[in-house]
Amino acid sequence: MQFEASGAFARQLDAADELAPFRNEFLIPERNGRAQIYFLGNSLGLQPRQTAQHLHQVLDQWAHWGVEGFFMGSDPWLQYHDKLVEPLANIVGALPSEIVVMNSLTVNLHLLLVSFYKPEGRRNKILCEAKAFPSDQYLLETHVRQRGFDPADVIIEVQPEDGQTEITTAAILAAIDQHRDSLALVFWGGVNYYTGQAFDMQSITSAAHDAGALCGFDLAHAAGNISLQLHEWDVDFAAWCSYKYLNSGPGAIGGCYIHQRYHKDDSLQRFAGWWGYQKETRFLMQKGFVPIASAEGWQLSTPSPLLYAAHFAALQLFARAGMDRLASKGQQLSDYLLFLLQKIESANRGLLHIITRSSAKGCQVSILVPNIGKQVFQYITDKGVFADWREPDVIRVAPVSLYNTFEEVFLFCQYLEEGLAAASAK
Numbered sequence: 177m178q179f180e181a182s183g184a185f186a187r188q189l190d191a192a193d194e195l196a197p198f199r200n201e202f203l204i205p206e207r208n209g210r211a212q213i214y215f216l217g218n219s220l221g222l223q224p225r226q227t228a229q230h231l232h233q234v235l236d237q238w239a240h241w242g243v244e245g246f247f248m249g250s251d252p253w254l255q256y257h258d259k260l261v262e263p264l265a266n267i268v269g270a271l272p273s274e275i276v277v278m279n280s281l282t283v284n285l286h287l288l289l290v291s292f293y294k295p296e297g298r299r300n301k302i303l304c305e306a307k308a309f310p311s312d313q314y315l316l317e318t319h320v321r322q323r324g325f326d327p328a329d330v331i332i333e334v335q336p337e338d339g340q341t342e343i344t345t346a347a348i349l350a351a352i353d354q355h356r357d358s359l360a361l362v363f364w365g366g367v368n369y370y371t372g373q374a375f376d377m378q379s380i381t382s383a384a385h386d387a388g389a390l391c392g393f394d395l396a397h398a399a400g401n402i403s404l405q406l407h408e409w410d411v412d413f414a415a416w417c418s419y420k421y422l423n424s425g426p427g428a429i430g431g432c433y434i435h436q437r438y439h440k441d442d443s444l445q446r447f448a449g450w451w452g453y454q455k456e457t458r459f460l461m462q463k464g465f466v467p468i469a470s471a472e473g474w475q476l477s478t479p480s481p482l483l484y485a486a487h488f489a490a491l492q493l494f495a496r497a498g499m500d501r502l503a504s505k506g507q508q509l510s511d512y513l514l515f516l517l518q519k520i521e522s523a524n525r526g527l528l529h530i531i532t533r534s535s536a537k538g539c540q541v542s543i544l545v546p547n548i549g550k551q552v553f554q555y556i557t558d559k560g561v562f563a564d565w566r567e568p569d570v571i572r573v574a575p576v577s578l579y580n581t582f583e584e585v586f587l588f589c590q591y592l593e594e595g596l597a598a599a600s601a602k
């Protein structure tokens with residue numbers, strides 16, 4: 177599409193946007209009666225209007241039934257999980273049986289590593305991206321240590337080439353090939369939290385399998401953002417959080433995907449708890465763990481119906497909008513953002529550098545503003561933009577499909593350019 181740098185053009189895009197009505201489904205933060213430009217859907221997605229009602233339903237059920245709420249009322253909590261699985265399966269491209277909703281992200285990744293990090297002899301290495309989100313670094317470091325390994329011996333980080341911020345697919349595939357005899361696992365992010373780079377998960381998975389390793393992904397920045405086909409790509413496992421693009425609230429319940437070939441594989445290790453026990457006989461409270469023969473068999477603890485309810489409210493919107501339409505609008509929003517940013521970059525040489533490449537991205541775009549970044553960030557904040565500041569000089573913005581507009585993208589760029597002019601004149 178041929179873009180134009182004008183407010184009128186941005187409003188035309190909004191008028192033609194069939195997902196535009198979804199904005200009314202959200203509570204947009206206001207200051208002094210003015211809706212703010214909320215570009216932090218990659219951090220904490222906004223609250224759907226329906227969330228409160230779904231939470232109240234659980235509270236009412238608790239008030240009326242007490243513990244019987246697990247079995248009684250219009251939405252018994254024991255079956256609530258079933259309502260979440262189908263919409264999530266559509267979002268991540270999985271079979272419903274491959275989805276489980278539980279815990280939160282870092283916890284889930286540890287649990288999945290228990291099953292899918294299977295070091296054997298010299299095949300004990302984990303290949304991962306350098307500068308992954310810190311929680312992923314800490315989780316790998318401590319996980320391999322409790323298995324008796326020195327992280328320095330078994331964790332191989334793939335770095336971007338000199339002077340680059342992104343890691344090319346070719347470099348990842350070359351690293352997998354280089355270590356093909358010693359890899360137990362390739363563990364990667366779907367979209368990098370810092371650069372916004374979306375990785376070629378299909379090629380990474382296929383190369384990992386070809387090398388005899390398993391392959392899993394942290395989809396914190398990918399679920400609900402970009403199109404995913406985990407089952408078709410043959411990914412072994414993945415996990416995500418639901419408070420970012422999935423709009424399910426602060427501390428929302430997380431989700432996992434486990435390929436169906438593992439559901440009845442009793443050679444896998446796992447940490448178990450009673451909630452993963454086969455449903456028909458769970459309440460007989462017998463000795464000896466018998467897992468549910470689906471991803472649900474990885475559950476440990478009683479889940480919170482309140483967290484389920486907040487998740488359900490958001491997932492209903494995803495089901496109505498459809499992941500294909502959401503991913504394609506997300507691309508268009510960030511394409512427009514990059515188009516405008518490139519103009520600003522060439523008009524303000526050296527003041528701003530775009531980090532995120534146009535060919536591999538979702539909603540998020542990251543920009544580097546050396547030296548005057550903090551002042552520019554303050555300027556756009558004062559103008560009503562919620563953006564993300566990463567020390568020492570990066571601004572991340574994520575216009576998302578469900579509630580952001582092309583006009584907001586245009587206004588953000590206008591404020592950014594004003595901020596650059598004001599800060600560089602000082």
Ligand SMILES: Cc1ncc(COP(=O)(O)O)c(C=O)c1O
Nearest residue numbers: 280281282309311369394396417
């Ligand atoms: C890529 C990535 N991985 C892991 C996490 C940690 O998630 P949690 O705090 O839900 O465990 C985050 C949090 O933002 C993240 O962005």
